[in-house]
Amino acid sequence: MEKKTLKMTGKTVTIQVILIFAVLLSFTLLILLTPSKSQIVQRLYASVFLVAAAIYDIRTNEVPLVVCIGLMSLALIYAVIFSWDFAAVGTAGLIMVLLMAVRLVNRKTIGMGDVLLLGFSIIMLSINEILRFVFLTFLFSSISGIVLSIKRRRFKDAAVPLAPCIAAAFITQCLLKY
Secondary structure, X not given: OOOOOOOOOHHHHHXXXXXXXXXXXXXXXXXXXXXXXXXXXXXXXXXHHHHHHHHHHHHHOOOOHHHHHHHHHHHHHHHHHOOOXXXXXXXXXXXXXXXXXXXXXXXXXXXXXXXXXXXXXXXXXXXXXXXXXXXHHHHHHHHHHHHHHHHHOOOOOOOOOHHHHHHHXXXXXXXXXX
């Protein structure tokens, strides 16, 4: 099955920039107006970005950079207004470095967008939630790979889009907390 590649025109990029700016502005206003619910708001917005990345990844086998920038911006805005969780940032950095090393060894193993999505999602979690989130991500990925391989009747070179697994793990992790 061949994946579609969506064309990026100047108009498309402009619309994406305006949309991201509007989303980040609404996010900033919401967390400033409701500081007691700010973490819930952050995770809700992150879930929307991750679902968008998942849909795009399934359709094109790519993760859009604009979603990665949006997730990074959510984490930065939240951190500047409230506080940095240095343990989560350090853990995210370590996991991103490890995944980049895996990517350098074999480019087909994991995509750069997947590395960024995973790392920026980790920054939004507490240190206690990170291990479960990473475990769930790779558990969902493994299950998806097995199902996909059985469906195709071929276990060799079974490529699984990781963004849907990241989104499912993030949402599951958030639901387990609340």
